[in-house]
Amino acid sequence: MPYRTTQCIALLLTIAVAQNSTAATPEKDWPTFRGPSRTAVSSDQDLLEKWSEDGPKLLWETDGLGRGYSSLAIADGKIYTMGDSIDGGDGTDEYLLSFDQKTGEQLWKLKTGPGWMNGNEAWQSSRSTPTVDGDRVYVLTAHGKLICANIEGEEIWSKNLKEDFQGKKADGWGYSESVLIDGEKLVVTPGGTKNTMVALEKMTGETIWTTIRDNDRGAGHASTLITNIGGTKVYVTTTGSGAMGVRARDGKLLWSYEIDKTTAVIPTPIVRNDLVFFAAGYKRGGALLKQVPSQAEGEVTIEEIYPINPDLANKHGGILLIGDHLYGDSDDKGIPFCADLMTGKVLWKGRSQKGRKSASIVAADGHVYFRFSNGFLALVEATPEEYNEVSIFEVPGSGERPSWSHPVITGGKLYLREGSKLLCYDLQG
Numbered sequence: 001m002p003y004r005t006t007q008c009i010a011l012l013l014t015i016a017v018a019q020n021s022t023a024a025t026p027e028k029d030w031p032t033f034r035g036p037s038r039t040a041v042s043s044d045q046d047l048l049e050k051w052s053e054d055g056p057k058l059l060w061e062t063d064g065l066g067r068g069y070s071s072l073a074i075a076d077g078k079i080y081t082m083g084d085s086i087d088g089g090d091g092t093d094e095y096l097l098s099f100d101q102k103t104g105e106q107l108w109k110l111k112t113g114p115g116w117m118n119g120n121e122a123w124q125s126s127r128s129t130p131t132v133d134g135d136r137v138y139v140l141t142a143h144g145k146l147i148c149a150n151i152e153g154e155e156i157w158s159k160n161l162k163e164d165f166q167g168k169k170a171d172g173w174g175y176s177e178s179v180l181i182d183g184e185k186l187v188v189t190p191g192g193t194k195n196t197m198v199a200l201e202k203m204t205g206e207t208i209w210t211t212i213r214d215n216d217r218g219a220g221h222a223s224t225l226i227t228n229i230g231g232t233k234v235y236v237t238t239t240g241s242g243a244m245g246v247r248a249r250d251g252k253l254l255w256s257y258e259i260d261k262t263t264a265v266i267p268t269p270i271v272r273n274d275l276v277f278f279a280a281g282y283k284r285g286g287a288l289l290k291q292v293p294s295q296a297e298g299e300v301t302i303e304e305i306y307p308i309n310p311d312l313a314n315k316h317g318g319i320l321l322i323g324d325h326l327y328g329d330s331d332d333k334g335i336p337f338c339a340d341l342m343t344g345k346v347l348w349k350g351r352s353q354k355g356r357k358s359a360s361i362v363a364a365d366g367h368v369y370f371r372f373s374n375g376f377l378a379l380v381e382a383t384p385e386e387y388n389e390v391s392i393f394e395v396p397g398s399g400e401r402p403s404w405s406h407p408v409i410t411g412g413k414l415y416l417r418e419g420s421k422l423l424c425y426d427l428q429g
Contacts (some may be wrong), residue, residue, distance in 0.1 A: 315329075
């Protein structure tokens with residue numbers, strides 16, 4: 001074989017091996033709460049279909065996150081989260097923290113203000129998940145301080161949802177929304193009747209528009225989603241008063257679906273095409289709406305497919321959609337359910353071998369990962385047939401406080417925040 005031909009074949013084989021290696025361990029971003037599309041469904045494939053009693057292989061763990069229930073934002077090889085009462089810090093102050101994605105090494109921390117010390121000890125500490133956009137990271141503290149920082153940990157600008165926009169919470173547990181970045185806009189929900197939702201210039205924090213929802217009880221805990229209905233971009237979220245849709249170009253309130261007052265409205269809604277599913281806990285339930293373009297240009301209304309169904313209540317673990325089926329925890333009972341999206345009919349409810357109390361969720365590669373607040377993580381087959389718990393293990397360090405932080409799956413790895421610790425597991429084996 002001629003030498004030049006041999007060289008060409010060797011080069012092509014090298015490229016092919018490199019491409020296959022990259023495809024096997026994709027480095028994907030999870031830049032905000034519930035992932036890039038806020039669905040809590042990862043696009044990862046070829047993951048382990050079962051684990052040992054100790055769970056998948058632990059690649060690394062790191063300490064120093066302080067107290068917190070904030071989940072993780074991951075982008076460009078860095079992990080971002082929040083925590084308070086960090087050893088060596090100033091008392092109970094809260095920090096935005098950054099870690100190296102491959103090693104878990106802490107890169108920097110930025111003080112964001114006082115920690116959230118309201119209520120009993122289990123309710124305290126950080127709760128909002130950062131949002132990363134290019135070379136900037138945005139975070140909202142429980143006290144309502146909105147901060148824009150660069151990815152080196154230097155604050156660029158800040159606003160206060162209560163002081164600058166007369167914001168109001170519908171409950172006493174502080175803000176926990178992850179802000180939405182849409183092009184040049186930052187969208188956040190101060191709540192209340194003055195500025196229910198606002199859009200800011202993401203680079204400067206200057207106000208673009210505000211939305212007024214009459215009689216709004218105050219902000220909930222959901223993060224805003226983007227939909228497109230008949231050529232009109234609509235921002236969808238929930239507050240303490242229920243679901244609403246806001247026109248993206250000017251902040252006009254297009255529709256509102258009111259619910260009776262409840263203790264708190266927490267889960268982020270689910271959107272698929274023109275459908276909006278939202279839920280609230282405390283025995284309230286879940287409802288399915290359809291957004292409908294109006295004959296008037298830029299107007300959108302809603303139709304109720306089914307009203308609030310108490311069987312679909314969810315407190316704070318979240319619900320996700322796979323195909324035509326909803327998966328989540330029954331309120332905060334630690335009883336997972338699967339339901340038909342279009343009818344709301346519950347197809348099964350299951351009981352974990354060891355997992356108890358409320359469960360937060362993420363899904364990938366045909367499985368739902370239920371993280372129970374007593375520290376166990378279960379791998380459950382995503383099927384409407386029955387609750388099939390394939391594997392379960394206890395997360396190291398759990399038990400002292402509730403395991404409420406939502407799990408993350410990206411790049412073939414499972415990331416878990418357990419109090420002050422961050423753990424990274426290999427899901428590809």
